[in-house]
Amino acid sequence: MATLTTDHSRPKPYEVRWSWYDADGKRHSRKKRFVTKKSAESHRRKVTVEREHDPQQGKESFREWAAKFTKSKEGxxxxxxxxxxxxxxKSSVLPEFGSTRVDQINTVDVQEYLDRIQSERNLTPAxxxxxxxxxxxxxxxxxxxKAIPLNPATGVELPTDKALGRIKPEAVFLTPGEVAKLAAAMAEQDPxxxxxxMVTFxxxxxLRASxxxxxxxxxxxxMRRVLHVRRTRSKVRGGWEVSSTKNSTSRRVRLPEWLxxxxxxYLGAHPNRKEPSAPLWPGRKIHDAQRFKGGKGGLDWSRPWDRDAFYKRHFKPALAAAGLPERMRLHDLRHTCASILQSAGVPIEHxxxxxxxxxxxxTQAIYAHVFDTDTANFMDTVAAPPSTTGKASVTQLA
Incomplete structure (x- = not known):
């Protein structure tokens, strides 16, 4: 509890008084005087926040609070x-702070931890x-x-790409011709x-890979040339996890007639075409003997497509065979779609x-350079101002 009193007969007319009880139930009190009411109010709010917590909870370890935190996030x-x-x-934070009382962690501790993992592991700022x-x-x-009064992690300085001299990887945008070239390399690799x-698709x-x-x-x-995007699948230990889309809403994606x-x-020849809930794109079934030899295994039409296995065993080799940038990611096919649609004159809203x-x-923030009109083409259409003499107006400089 904190109170503010005023006595204009004193050089510092504003006085803040506050009190609190420690873990043993003993009451403590303090007071402090200020010249201005604004500074006094600021201090009153500060001590109110600092004292409104339970010291007993502050003695609990970071590990205990981490368990409570993750539990609160469920659902x-x-x-x-x-x-x-x-x-x-599990991999990083608990080995560092797990056994430490939560009220004994300060901003310096958090800063040193972040600096260390960045330098020792060469982690990206992200x-x-x-x-x-x-x-x-x-x-x-x-x-x-109410276990601690303030969050000590709010005062740390995070690394940036600019400060570390890092250059973010540029997105790769394929032309329609390069998409066809990649698909041809994929077909030649394993017909x-x-x-x-699927790569053309x-x-x-x-679509995002998930x-x-x-x-x-x-x-x-x-028939309607529509694709319904209703869910995502992610591979987890022991199987697959089905979730909603990124924005938790389904959407309809229009398909070109040829696609x-x-x-x-493709659906006419799909082994599970009569099973509506069967995965559209097949995964791979890799036996243990093939796994250790680096084999690709056969198609498994009952298993969803696995992005990581596909990228390593199919996509990367096809990029090399097609002479395309080997730094290209699967997500760059999504960027490619935005570029192709923009080049075709599709409005940004669509x-x-x-x-x-x-x-x-x-969309504008992610693909600013894609939607940036070539200003030079417009500048050529800008007319010069009219001249009263019929000649260009030129100022002679000494």
């Missing part, structure tokens, strides 16, 4: 995000930020539950798979819906 965040939090806690978010999340929850069509629909894994047979309507025809032919962005602003 409020996606299973994939919660799994990511637990992974960072990865360091993920670790900070986990630490800060636990401490923020402890503040919310028994539908992966050549990804470049012209702009959305491609999440597609079922009944999500494709070739709808190709998909219709591109945004096709890609499943929350709004057009997000």
């Amino acid at each position: 409020k965040v996606s299973a994939a995000y919660l799994r990511k939090i637990n992974g960072i806690l 990865t360091v930020r993920h670790h900070w978010l986990v630490v800060s999340g636990v401490l923020k929850y402890a503040v919310k539950r 028994t798979t539908p992966y050549a069509l 990804m470049a012209y629909t702009g 959305e491609v894994s999440g597609l079922n047979i009944d999500d494709v309507d070739t 709808a025809l190709d998909l219709a032919a 591109i945004s819906k096709q890609l499943g962005h929350r709004n057009v602003v997000v």
Whole structure:
């Protein structure tokens, strides 16, 4: 509790008094005088926040509060995000802070931890930020539950790409011709798979990899040339995890006529075409003997497509064979879609819906350089100002 009193007969007329009880129930009190009311009010608010917590809870370890924090997130965040939090806690944060009392962690401790993992592991600023978010999340929850007065993680300085001299990898945008070249290399690499069509499909629909894994047979309507994006699938230990889309809303993706025809032919030969809930794109079944020899195994039409295995065993070799940038990621096929649609004159509003962005602003922010009109072409159309003499107006400089 803190109170503010005023006595204008004194040089410092504003006095703040506050009191609190320690863990043994003993009451303590303090007072402090200020020249201005503003500074006195600021101090009163500060001590009020600092004293409104339970010292007993502050004695609990960071590990105990981490368990409470993750428990509080269940049902409020996606299973994939919660799994990511637990992974960072287990691998990095708990070995550092697990046994430390939560009220004994200060800003310097958090700063030194982040600096150390960045330098020793050469982590990117984005990865360091993920670790900070986990630490800060636990401490923020402890503040919310009155265990500590303030979150010590709020005062740290996070690394930046500019400060570390890092250059972010540039997105790769393929032309339609390069998409065809990549698909041809994929078909030549293994003509028994539908992966050549799948690569073309990804470049012209702009789906995220987890959305491609999440597609079922009944999500494709070739008659109406519409694709229904309803779910995502992510591979986890022991199987697959099905979740909603990134923005938790389903969407309809329009298909070009030629792609709808190709998909219709593909579905006509699909082994599980009569099972609506069967995965649209097949995965690979790798036996142990093949796994150790680096084999690719046969197609498994009952198993969803596995992005990581596909990227390593199929996509990377095809890039090399096609002479395309080997730094290209699967996500760059999504960027390629945005570029192709923009070049075809599709309005940004439709591109945004096709890609499943929350709004057009997000699309503009991600693809600013794609939608940036060539200013030079417009500048050539700008006329010079009229001259009263009929000649260009030129100022002679000495």
